[in-house]
Amino acid sequence: MSSALQQPQKAAHGLDLAREVLQIEARAVEALALRLDASFQHAVDLILQCHGRVVVSGIGKSGHIGSKIAATLASTGTPAFFMHPAEASHGDFGMITHADVLLALSNSGESDELLAIVPLLKRMGAKLISMTGNPHSSLARESDVHLDAGVAQEACSLGLTPTASTTAALALGDALAVTLLDARGFSAEDFARSHPGGALGRRLLVHVWDIMRSGDAVPCVPANASLSEALLEMTRKGLGMTAIINAEEQPIGIFTDGDLRRILEQGLDFRGAMIIDTMHRNPQSIGPHQLAVEAVELMEERKINGLLVVDEAGKLIGALNMHDLLRAKVI
Known part of the structure; x- marks a missing residue:
């Protein structure tokens, strides 16, 4: 078959594959909405009662998602920051206080770096919310609240690369942040004060x-x-x-x-x-x-x-x- 004929076929296959990826990830997020239960509200209440900050942690792709969730929480009225779990075992755990809540992300729920700091967290008296794809995992069992972010399948054709699972975790983090925003009565003016350099800040803060x-x-x-x-x-x-x-x-x-x-x-x-x-x-x-x-x-x-x-x-x-x-x- 000539290369001229192969090109349209490859392009059509690429578009079909891209659509399938988006559909798989959309179904994963939709399934989350149907699966939300009292645990989600418990997590919201735990954070609202927190007198400290939300410390978000995760490793690998979960860490990248966790970093974005921490940024979203911080910009919508919930003081939060990201802590790398490996660095936590080498001194950064000192950033956590007994008044904080740790939000730990791990698709497997078996990340050694996170499990290593759980006993220290328990001893300190801080609360633990986990977000995993396995409600029977070690991290889920040790948590005060577990949020199920499991997906039926990854969008990766090999079934290996975190794709649908990271999308689901990010969406669940957004749901948490927006629910907290609403519960706190966080307004557009409040948002502008945390974004003074942005376009919204200029629109709402400049007189x-x-x-x-x-x-x-x-x-x-x-x-x-x-x-x-x-x-x-x-x-x-x-x-x-x-x-x-x-x-x-x-x-x-x-x-x-x-x-x-x-x-x-x-x-x-x-x-x-x-x-x-x-x-x-x-x-x-x-x-x-x-x-x-x-x-x-x-x-x-x-x-x-x-x-x-x-x-x-x-x-x-x-x-x-x-x-x-x-x-x-x-x-």
């Missing part, structure tokens, strides 16, 4: 006062200013706009680059024009305590590029534009 121009950087002119004076103020402050304020320093209007282009098209005589005759009245404003993302939404809704910031008395205290929001990575 208008954090990024607005203030003091002398705020472009403004009095209501009796000429158009020429307003244009000079815009040029000096480089914000593409200027506020027009009354005697109480409250904004009564705004003039922008867009307004300038429009009056140029109209052929207006600059020499005698006053800003109060060319400004937009009732300018859009926002409070300093509002979220920066609210400023984005307001500007997009109104199709404007800048906002004035006013205090509770309506006094002008700041200004910002889209470039400020871009620099702050809010958008």
Whole structure:
């Protein structure tokens, strides 16, 4: 058979195999959902009652999954970290206290490295939750709570490589983390505080006062200013706009680059024009305590590029534009 004919057959076989892998792993996760029982709730209660941290441990592929579970727990309101079981026997066990809960992952439930630290854990008084594929294993029997993560088959065609079993363990860890999140009343704001460098953190933690121009950087002119004076103020402050304020320093209007282009098209005589005759009245404003993302939404809704910031008395205290929001990575 020519290589030209073999290529489509190989591609078709590869796609069929990939689909089979995904189907096997999907069935493994679905079986977990059907098999959940009171042990899962017991594990949740044990962690909620914990005054320390959740220490996640596992070796090999289970260790990689355990590391991700620890990270998910920590970012969703449950203090947690990963401890390598081999390193635990060489000093790292000192990271565990009697107030902690150890979440041990092992598909076989017979990992020597984990079983070696179980007696130390028992002697200390810390609790043990195991997640294995064998409810009759040594680790399962020694645990305060056992979570059955067993699968009918691995997705690997050799039946050897941890595939469906690691997917099931990861999914069960996610179920544990999300259930704990809900039980703690963990909110989007709480999530943002543990992710201050991420996009969500910026959206929920950055306020208008954090990024607005203030003091002398705020472009403004009095209501009796000429158009020429307003244009000079815009040029000096480089914000593409200027506020027009009354005697109480409250904004009564705004003039922008867009307004300038429009009056140029109209052929207006600059020499005698006053800003109060060319400004937009009732300018859009926002409070300093509002979220920066609210400023984005307001500007997009109104199709404007800048906002004035006013205090509770309506006094002008700041200004910002889209470039400020871009620099702050809010958008």
